[in-house]
Amino acid sequence: MHLLLVTWWDMAGMLHALDARAQGKKRPRVVVVGAGLAGLAAAHYLHKNGFSETLVLEANDRIGGRVRSVKFGSSLVELGANWIHGGCLANPIYQLARILDIMENPPEKKREAWNPPTFFTPHGFAIDHDLAKKAGNIFVEKERQMHALYVDGPDQDSNVTAEEYLDYILEEEIAREFPKSQRDDAHRIMNAMKNYLAFHMGDDLKKHSAQLYGTYKEMPGAECVAVPDGLSRIPEYLRSLIPGNKLRLSTEVCEVAWSERPLKVHCASGEVIEADHVIVTVSLGILKSRPDLFFPRLPESKTEAISRIGFGRVDKIFLEFERPFWVAGEGHIRLGWPDSDFRSRTGKEWNKYIYSFDEVTNNPNVLVGWLSADGAEMMEKDDLKTIKMICTETLRKFTGNPLLDPPKNVLASKWASDPCIRGAYSYQPMRKAEGPSDMFTLSQPVPGNIDPRILFAGEATHPDYFSTMHGAFMSGLREAQRIMDFYAMTGVNGIAVDDT
DSSP states (O other): OHHHHHHHHHHHHHHHHHHHHHHHTOOOOEEEEOOSHHHHHHHHHHHHTTOOOEEEEOSSSSSOTTOOEEEETTEEEESSOOOBSOBSTTOHHHHHHHHHTOSOSSOOBOOOTTOSOOEEOTTSOBOOHHHHHHHHHHHHHHHHHHHTTOOOSTTOOOOSBHHHHHHHHHHHHHHHHSOHHHHHHHHHHHHHHHHHHHHHHTSOGGGBBSGGGGGSOOOSSBSOBOOTTOTTHHHHHHHHTSOGGGEESSOOEEEEEOSSSSEEEEETTSOEEEESEEEEOOOHHHHHHOGGGEESOOOHHHHHHHHHSEEOOEEEEEEEOSSOSSOTTOOEEEEOOOHHHHHHOOTTSGGGGOOEEEEETTEEEEEEEEEEHHHHHHHTTSOHHHHHHHHHHHHHHHHTOTTOOOOSEEEEOOOTTOTTTOSSOEEOBSOOOOSSOHHHHHHSOEEETTEEEEEEOSGGGOTTTTTSHHHHHHHHHHHHHHHHHHHHHHTOTTOOOOOO
């Protein structure tokens, strides 16, 4: 009986909306909250298909969300998204990059995480390259085995963390493949690779499910394609396709009231904007920290999904030197912490979460350090002077050169403390997979498909391509299509859309 009542309530809301639109022959009003890739894709697609009353509201003073290219050193660096994952024509972001001609020709492809095998110890010694290559290959093989654990079905149990799984099988491999004299170095390499994987997955490996690692689907083609001309060119291009008066920056949405039509979008400025549909594309971090964004609160199934999905913590530190102390093409300093340091580390020792310092494409005097989890969150609390000092001490220790000059400039991302983001990207946490995935649940409109008042887009709503730019972009297209299908399904001729 309860389900029947909900269905009739949804139907009544839908009919009321259609009748109001039809009588006045008014265009559907759509508000898109957020001008990242999901929001821009949705708005552009709607405008292109005649939904001219589509308005984008962005709290920040810039577009792009977690895509942010900035000037540093002699060129650009990526504070957020770093690569196009999947260099193939099935990837819409790859298509856009080709249209904009912002990739190298042929596109530069990221190397394996261990290649070149330049791993160093805290005592300033370089680990033997053959040993490092062998250990790196073993780690990559075991990571792929973990990815293959996923079985698509409701009985899949995920009670083993990625850390537990890798620790067990890597310990066996080290004992079998390396003599005792090499095992300490093999452990150092595995620890560096665990830091790499934590960055790649988005957070500490103990927070990730080993069995659900394989829910992420990889696009065919090159795993990681670099864009030296800056990934921000892509959201800038999408912005250019949206009418200028249909996107507002520095416009924070503080509440979406959706219990009756028209929906009311309350802005921090005091302005109230009426809408027939609201596409919410804010990050999962904002959804977690702002349950009061919606009035009434979202249904319990939605709030529980938001609570369960993991939202990671990753950051980058860019160091510009007066002169590079590395040879071009060889600027890769992998940090091989011994087990004693790696396993006893705390967030305050955030340098122990750094996987590597790597040279930046087309920026010859700049290195980038990659870190995640507690280390990333603690680093964000330090000022640039402290970050510079800790990075300098770390590089001196691992290169064995106490006279190494410090960098002249430092830049660090701070995504977890960014009030418009509150984190990095989503991941599959520890849970038991029963029924639809939480990411699928998050992607569903409220109150339902028959009356889609609030719709959800963003990388965390894509069950296959979460954590990626193409996942975000595709989710925006999906929700725009959902609105178009809603009006096409009704067959109400009075719903006016532009046919230009």
